[in-house]
Amino acid sequence: MQKEFLQSLGLSGQNDGTSTGLESFSSDSYIPSFSPVDGSKIGEVSVTTKEQYEAVINKAQSAFKEWRKWPAPKRGEVVRQYGEALRKHKDALGKLVSYEMGKSLQEGWGEVQEMIDICDFAVGLSRQLYGLTMHSERPDHRMYEQWHPLGIVGIISAFNFPVAVWSWNSMIALICGDVCVWKGSEKAPLCAIACQNIFHEVLKANNAPEGISSIITGDYKVGEWMTQDKRLPLISATGSSRMGKVVGAEVAKRLGRSLLELGGNNAIIVTESADLKLVLTGAVFGAVGTCGQRCTSTRRLIVHDSIYDTVKTNLENAYKQLKIGDPLDQNNHVGPLIDTDAVDNYLNSIEKVKEQGGSFLVEGGVLDGDAYSSGCYVKPCIAEVNNEMAIVQHETFAPILYLIKYSGGLENAIAIQNDVPQGLSSAIMTNRMKDAELFLSAAGSDCGIANVNIGTSGAEIGGAFGGEKETGGGRESGSDSWKAYMRRQTNTINYSDEVPLAQGIKFEF
Numbered sequence: 001m002q003k004e005f006l007q008s009l010g011l012s013g014q015n016d017g018t019s020t021g022l023e024s025f026s027s028d029s030y031i032p033s034f035s036p037v038d039g040s041k042i043g044e045v046s047v048t049t050k051e052q053y054e055a056v057i058n059k060a061q062s063a064f065k066e067w068r069k070w071p072a073p074k075r076g077e078v079v080r081q082y083g084e085a086l087r088k089h090k091d092a093l094g095k096l097v098s099y100e101m102g103k104s105l106q107e108g109w110g111e112v113q114e115m116i117d118i119c120d121f122a123v124g125l126s127r128q129l130y131g132l133t134m135h136s137e138r139p140d141h142r143m144y145e146q147w148h149p150l151g152i153v154g155i156i157s158a159f160n161f162p163v164a165v166w167s168w169n170s171m172i173a174l175i176c177g178d179v180c181v182w183k184g185s186e187k188a189p190l191c192a193i194a195c196q197n198i199f200h201e202v203l204k205a206n207n208a209p210e211g212i213s214s215i216i217t218g219d220y221k222v223g224e225w226m227t228q229d230k231r232l233p234l235i236s237a238t239g240s241s242r243m244g245k246v247v248g249a250e251v252a253k254r255l256g257r258s259l260l261e262l263g264g265n266n267a268i269i270v271t272e273s274a275d276l277k278l279v280l281t282g283a284v285f286g287a288v289g290t291c292g293q294r295c296t297s298t299r300r301l302i303v304h305d306s307i308y309d310t311v312k313t314n315l316e317n318a319y320k321q322l323k324i325g326d327p328l329d330q331n332n333h334v335g336p337l338i339d340t341d342a343v344d345n346y347l348n349s350i351e352k353v354k355e356q357g358g359s360f361l362v363e364g365g366v367l368d369g370d371a372y373s374s375g376c377y378v379k380p381c382i383a384e385v386n387n388e389m390a391i392v393q394h395e396t397f398a399p400i401l402y403l404i405k406y407s408g409g410l411e412n413a414i415a416i417q418n419d420v421p422q423g424l425s426s427a428i429m430t431n432r433m434k435d436a437e438l439f440l441s442a443a444g445s446d447c448g449i450a451n452v453n454i455g456t457s458g459a460e461i462g463g464a465f466g467g468e469k470e471t472g473g474g475r476e477s478g479s480d481s482w483k484a485y486m487r488r489q490t491n492t493i494n495y496s497d498e499v500p501l502a503q504g505i506k507f508e509f
Contacts, residue, residue, distance in 0.1 A: 005092040005099075006042070009194040017045040017189060017217030018052045019196050020059040021203050022210040025052045031217065033190050036102040036336040037326055039374035045189040048216040053225050059211030060152045060179045061231065066209045068149045068177040075175050076126025081202045082171070083119030086112060089198055093163065093191075095328065100188045101162055102336040102376065103290045104327045115167040115195075117461045118477060125482060126175040137503075140496030147486040149177030150257075154226040156183045156237040156247070159338050160293045160397075162191035165261070168461065168477040169236045170213060173485040178234075181214045183226060187338055189217050223247070230254045234485065237261070238295075241395075241422065241470040248472070259484050260472025261465070263395040264424030266447070266456035267300035267417040269439070271410060272307055274429035275453070276314060282427065282455030283401070284318050288334050288380040289457055292399030293342075296425040296449070296457040299395065300387070302416050305407045312361060312403065315382060319362045322380060325371055336376035337398060346378055346398035349391055353400075358385040361403060387416045395422060410435050411443075418446045424467030425449040425456040448475070 006012075016024035017031070030044040048056075067075070086093070090112045098108035131146040153173040157165045162185055170180040184192030196215045203212060216222055227235055227250035236259040237247045244262040251258040268286065270279050286298030303311045327335030337343050343366060350364050364381030371377075380399035385392050392402050406413045417426060426447040428439040436452045438444055448467035449459060459465050464479035466472070475481045501507060 005095040008092045009089065009096060010197040011043060011096075011190055011194060013043050015043055015045045015190065015193050017193065018048040018056060018215065019193070019200070020056055020211045020214045021196070021200050021208075023059075025055070027052065031186050031189055033100060033188070034339075035099050036338055036374050036376040037099055037328065042100060043190055045193065045217050047218045048222055050225070053216055053222070056181060056211070056214045056216055057152065057229065057231055060181055060214055061211075063209040063211030064149070064151055064179045067179055067212055070177070072126045072129055072175055072177065075177065076123045078202060078206050078208060079119050079126070079171050079175055080123045081206070082199055083116050083123070085198050085202055086116050086119065090116070093194055093198075096194055097163060097191055098327045098335070100190055101159060102327055102338055103293075104332065104335055105330055107290060108327070111161060111164045114164040114461060118167050118171050121461055121478060122171040122175045125172070129176065129482065129486075136492065138494075138500045140494065141500075142493045142495070143491065145488055145490045147176075147483065147488055150233045150485060150487055151178060152232045153178045153180050153485060154183070154229070154232040154235045155180055156223055156226065156235065156239070157185060158238045159185035159187035160290060160295070161238075162188035163195055165238050165476070166192070166195065168465070169259075172477070172482050174212065176482055176485045178485050179212045181216060181226070181232070183216050183218070183222055186217065186219055192217070224250070227251050228254070230256065233257060234259060236474070236476070241472070244472050257484075259474040259476065261295065261467075261474050261476060262472040263422045263470060264295045264297070264467065265299050265393070265395050265420040265422040266296055266425040266427075267302050268298055268427045268429060268456060269410070269413045269417055270301065270303040270307065270311060271413070271428065271430040271432065271435050272304045273431040273435070274307070275431060276307070276310065278453055279311060279429045280314050280318055282429065283315065286455035286457045287401040288322060288399045291334055291337050291378070292380065293338065293397050294457050296459065298401065298456045300392065300402045300404055300417070302404045302406055302413050304413070305405050308405050315401075315403075316361055319380060319382065324367060324377055324379070334380060334399065336374060337378060338376070340375050342397060343376055343378060345396060346400065349394075349396040349398065349400055350381065352391040353383045353385060353389070356385075356389045356391055358383045358389060358391075360384075364400065387419055393420050410438055414439065414444055421470040422467070423447045423469035424471040425451070425459070427451040427454060427456050429453055
C-alpha cells in the first residue's frame, strides 16, 4: 500500500526539491524523509541551491507579468480544476500526509479536504474581488478604490499541516493574480512535491506560464533567501513564535509585508453549566488530535471548582480508552510525534511540570515495542497545574493537557485564559447565554478565534484564521483575508473641464 500511494503521486526514491511547475532541478545535496510511523526512509529530496533559487524567482517574475493579466474568473477556473484533481488524488495524498507527518489517516484525508474546500472558496472569490466607490467633494469627479496583485508571494509552511496551510495561502493568492514560491517543511518535504506534481498537470493543461507555482526545499538558510529578498513583497510564514519574530524582523528591514501564523497556547473554559459530554469530546480531541501538534491544540482546560472533580474523572477514564499506534490504521486515535527531537521536548516539558510543582493525573512516557519501533510514540498525559508556571506559559508541541481550577465568576477564568503570551484559539463550554456573550465580547477572549460549545481545534476555511499577540496577527483562508495578498489603489477621475483642488484650495496663474 505504501509503495502504491507514493507511485500514484509521482514520488520515487530520489525527488527533485526545486520546481517551477514545468522544470525541475536536482542538486548534489539531499534531505532524507523518514516516516515517524515506522522509522522507514520514504525517500530523499534535493536541496535547492542559490543558483536554482535565482532561477525559480526569475521564472516567477516572468510568470507574474502574464498571470496578472488573466481575468480573475479565468484564474479561478485553473484553481477549480486543481480542486478536481485533488478530489481524484485525495486518498493517496491523505495517506502520504498521514505516513510522512504521522497524523491519523482520517486527519490526513481531512487535511486534503481542506485543500479542496479552499479551492471551492477561491473559485467563488475570483468573481468577488470587490472595491468601493466614494463620493468626491469636488464637482464632476468620481473616486473609487480597486485591488491589484502584489507579485511573488513566498510561503513557508510547517510540518504539522504539510499541505493545507500552503493551499490556504496559494489558492487565494493565485486568484488574486499573484504567483507563489513555496518552501515546505523539511520534515515533510514529499508532501510539497506531491502537491506540485498534481498542480503541474493542471497548469500544463491550461497553458499557464511556467513559474506560477514553484517549490524550493531546504533548511532555514533557504527561508532566509526568501525573507531577505525584496522581489517577494509578501512572506506568509507558519511556525513557532520564535521563528516568526526572526521572519518578521527580516521582512520589516526591507519594508516588506509578512503574514505570520505562529504559536498557540489554547484554552477551553468549562463553566459550571457546561454540558460535560461536549466538554469530553472537545477537550480530548483538542488535546490528542495530531498528537498535540496542531497550532490550535488544546493546551489548557480551565474548569470551575464546582465540577472540577467530575471533569477530572471523565478525562481520566477517556484517556484510558485512547488507542495509540500506526495512524494508517483507522482504529487508532493517536499517532506518533514528528521525530525524536519532538519526543525530547515532550519529556523535558514533563520534567519541568514536576520541577515547578505540578502533578500528573494521567502519566506520560515513551512507548516501546515492535509497534512503536520509530521511537516517536508517546502517551498523551494530563497535568494538574497553575497558570503561572513557566512551562504552562510555553507552547509544547505535544499531547500534554494542563488542568487548571478556577473559582468565582467567569471573569476569573477569562483572566486566566488571556494571561499567556499567545492568542490563537479559545473556547468556552457553557449553557448560559450571558457567559457565552461575555466570552465573545471585548472584555472576553483576546484570541483571534473564540468558540462556544466546540473545542479550540478544527477551524473551517470560510472564516479568517489567525491570532493575536505572539501568534503574529496574521489572517489566512476565508472572509476577506484575500486583501493580504493584494495592494489597494485609490483612483480619482475628473470628467469636468476644470481642475478644482481638494479642500477648496485655490491655485491660479
